[in-house]
Amino acid sequence: MSSESSYQRIYRVVQRIPRGRVATYGQVAGLAGLPGHARQVGYALHATPDDLDLPWHRVINARGEISRRHDAEFENIQAQLLDAEGVEPGASGRIDLKRFQWQPRR
DNA sequence: TTTATGGCTGTCA
DNA sequence: ATGACAGCCATAA
Numbered sequence A: 001m002s003s004e005s006s007y008q009r010i011y012r013v014v015q016r017i018p019r020g021r022v023a024t025y026g027q028v029a030g031l032a033g034l035p036g037h038a039r040q041v042g043y044a045l046h047a048t049p050d051d052l053d054l055p056w057h058r059v060i061n062a063r064g065e066i067s068r069r070h071d072a073e074f075e076n077i078q079a080q081l082l083d084a085e086g087v088e089p090g091a092s093g094r095i096d097l098k099r100f101q102w103q104p105r106r
Numbered sequence B: 001t002t003t004a005t006g007g008c009t010g011t012c013a
Numbered sequence C: 001a002t003g004a005c006a007g008c009c010a011t012a013a
Helices: A006-015 A025-031 A038-046 A072-084
Strands: none
Touching: A006 A025, A006 A038, A025 A038
16 A cells, blocks of 8 residues: 555545545545645546546535536536536525535544 | 646634 | 635646
C-alpha cells in the first residue's frame, strides 16, 4: 500500500462516498492523505480511467456547486446524477453542504 | 530543464 | 453576497 499512488488513494476515497451524498475536493484530498491538494484531486478525477466506477459526479467544490468544466454538458450530467441521488440544489442553485456533504466517520 | 495553467481553498476587502 | 490574492503541486508544452 505504501507504493500506491496518490491517485489510488483519491479513487478509494471517492468510491467510498455513499449515494445521496457529496464531498468537496478539499475533503477528498484530506481523506486521501493529501491535505491542501484539492486541486490535484480534480486533476486526478479528470484522469480517472473509466474502468473504475468512480462517482466523480459526487465530488464538488467547496461552494457546494459544480465547477465550470470545459464542457457545459458534463456539468448538466453531474447535476442530473446528483439530482437522481436525491441531492438537489437550494434556492440559490447551490447544494446545501451542511446537509449533503459526506460525513465520514473517523 | 523551466514556465504556465489549472474540475480548488481559504482569507481579506 | 461577490471579487481579488496567495498557496499547493501535477500535468502539459
